[in-house]
Amino acid sequence: MSKQWDPDGIFEVLACKESRRILAAASVRPVTAKELDRLCDASLPTIYRRVNVLVEYDMLSEERIVGPDNEQSKQYSTDLEEIRVTVADGDVDVNVEIKKDTVEKFGELFEDLGEGHRKTSATEFPDLSSTLPEE
Secondary structure: OOOEOOOHHHHHHOOOHHHHHHHHHHOOOOEEEHHHHHHHHHHHHHHHHHHHHHHHHHOEEEEEEEEEOOEEEEEEEEEEEEEEEEEOOOEEEEEEEOOOOOOHHHHHHHHHHHHHHOOOOOOOOHHHHOOOOOO
C-alpha cells in the first residue's frame, strides 16, 4: 500500500531521532511505550508524542494487549516498508510504502465506521480481484 504524502511532513517526522529510533525498535518486534522509553533514551511524554505522529502517518501500528497481571497497554509495530523521494520535472514527490494487508485495512474501516468517521482515499484499498487466489 502506498500513499502520497506532503514531503515537508515526512521530512519533519523523520528528522526527529526519536521517531527513527522508534521505527527501528518496533521493526524488530512489537514494543510498548515503556520499552521504547528505555530503548530510545527519551522521556515517556516524548515517546507518546512521537508514537502518535508515526501512527497518524501510518508508519506505526498500535495494538491493545493484556499483560499477565491483567493490565492493559498498547504495543507498537512498524508498518513502514519504504520511503521513496522522487525529484523530477520541477516537483518533489514522496511515496511511503506501508505493509498492511487488505484484512487489516477492512478491520480499520469497520472500526472507524463504528466510531462514525473515516478518512478514505480512493487509492487506499487495492482492487480485491488482484489479491484473491485464482480458482
